[in-house]
Amino acid sequence: MATTVKFFTGFCPETIFNYNYHLQKNKRMRIVLLILLLNFSNTSFAQLREGFDPDEARTLIAICNSYTFLNLYGSDSLIIPKDYRKVFTSEVTGLDNIFQVYESDNVGVINFRGSTAKTSSWVENIYSAMIPSTGVIKIDHKNFPYTFAADTAAAVHSGYGLAVVLLSPKLIEQINNLNTKDIYDILITGHSQGGALAHLSRAYLENLSEGEISPKNVFKTYAFANPMCGNEEFAEEYEVNYSEINMSYTIINPSDLIPKMPMHYQEDGKIFGTLRFKNWAYGIEEINFRNIKEYTLQIFEPLLQSYINSSNRLIERLVASFYVSIEMPEYVEDINYYQTGAIRKLEPFSNPKAPVDTLNMTKKEITKLKKDKYGNYYNKKASFFQHKPYHYYVAILKEYFSRDYKELDLLYLPENLE
Numbered sequence: 001m002a003t004t005v006k007f008f009t010g011f012c013p014e015t016i017f018n019y020n021y022h023l024q025k026n027k028r029m030r031i032v033l034l035i036l037l038l039n040f041s042n043t044s045f046a047q048l049r050e051g052f053d054p055d056e057a058r059t060l061i062a063i064c065n066s067y068t069f070l071n072l073y074g075s076d077s078l079i080i081p082k083d084y085r086k087v088f089t090s091e092v093t094g095l096d097n098i099f100q101v102y103e104s105d106n107v108g109v110i111n112f113r114g115s116t117a118k119t120s121s122w123v124e125n126i127y128s129a130m131i132p133s134t135g136v137i138k139i140d141h142k143n144f145p146y147t148f149a150a151d152t153a154a155a156v157h158s159g160y161g162l163a164v165v166l167l168s169p170k171l172i173e174q175i176n177n178l179n180t181k182d183i184y185d186i187l188i189t190g191h192s193q194g195g196a197l198a199h200l201s202r203a204y205l206e207n208l209s210e211g212e213i214s215p216k217n218v219f220k221t222y223a224f225a226n227p228m229c230g231n232e233e234f235a236e237e238y239e240v241n242y243s244e245i246n247m248s249y250t251i252i253n254p255s256d257l258i259p260k261m262p263m264h265y266q267e268d269g270k271i272f273g274t275l276r277f278k279n280w281a282y283g284i285e286e287i288n289f290r291n292i293k294e295y296t297l298q299i300f301e302p303l304l305q306s307y308i309n310s311s312n313r314l315i316e317r318l319v320a321s322f323y324v325s326i327e328m329p330e331y332v333e334d335i336n337y338y339q340t341g342a343i344r345k346l347e348p349f350s351n352p353k354a355p356v357d358t359l360n361m362t363k364k365e366i367t368k369l370k371k372d373k374y375g376n377y378y379n380k381k382a383s384f385f386q387h388k389p390y391h392y393y394v395a396i397l398k399e400y401f402s403r404d405y406k407e408l409d410l411l412y413l414p415e416n417l418e
Helices: 002-008 013-045 054-064 066-073 119-126 158-180 193-206 232-243 274-281 289-299 301-320 363-367 389-400 402-406
Strands: 085-089 099-104 107-112 130-132 134-139 142-147 155-157 185-191 218-224 248-252 342-345 369-371 377-379
Touching: 054 066, 054 107, 054 185, 054 218, 054 248, 054 389, 066 389, 099 158, 107 158, 107 193, 119 158, 119 193, 130 134, 130 158, 134 158, 142 158, 155 158, 155 193, 155 232, 158 193, 185 193, 193 218, 193 232, 193 248, 232 248, 363 369, 389 402
Parallel strands: 107 185, 185 218, 218 248, 248 342
Antiparallel strands: 085 099, 099 107, 130 155, 134 142, 369 377
């Protein structure tokens, strides 16, 4: 008590009031500063934002080219962005599948490899009978439950679904490893087959049981030149869950045939049915002969479905030869695929008619070249020219980074041409 009286000795009431006022003012300022600091902190660490980001697309298609550069040159150092470091490459799994993991500050990247020249890789592509979006695959007598969508009518590509399930233990392990480094913002990408695996892996991860991965993880997907991986119901659920919130994209070149595969023939409801027959008969609706392929496909859908499912049973036995045993779920009676992810279209890729010096070439080598009207020889366009990952990289630069495109040393990789 004496100490208290002594402390206030010499203070007038006005001084005490001013002291309390400044004390409260400083307290309020500290609270404001704390709020600002927290907001700044959240802004600093919330790396992934909604919406298509050209910088993200550029980074990811460059990373997708890692496999091409490793195959052609034995190193991908020339194509990987300097601020990204590769921290993991999986072993070859299943049907010749591999994924890489990259880090940059607080962002992780998962990059799936596309098709290779190996038979098993192409078996994965043509293993296109659909399986239910929720089910169990039994591998070497062990059950692997999976969920790609909640809709019971949804179905997915057998080959790609199997690949994701086979990769899933390592994939989950690597996501948990990223989390131990406080990395929860994760970009998922891939080119071609790798793009299909990117979409399906996203759906798989988002549907995992509670506790398998952290709920703090935020995923964003950029798939390039990918074939389709599910039916209409799967695509619709994917659209609502990931595309409509602007966190999943599919980047395609309209001249690239691969994004049109495996099969899609139904644009707006039933193309071929009783009502349409009547409309044609009474002249209410004209036959659009440009859609004759779609009409034919729908007429023969039951036969096609039977053929695809029976042929895929043979493929299933081939796939099982890589393991002790694989038991797939019963196939779904659906063969009509739909594209997933918000579509972003690029301009078709032009053939680079770079002259070739034929002075030291043999006649046989020259016959493999093309010749223009001026007598200049140049390389023929490769079979999958419009599908090459490096062309997608160049196209992204041309579309969104014109200055970098003009300064690009290589507009194409000579080794990728025929």
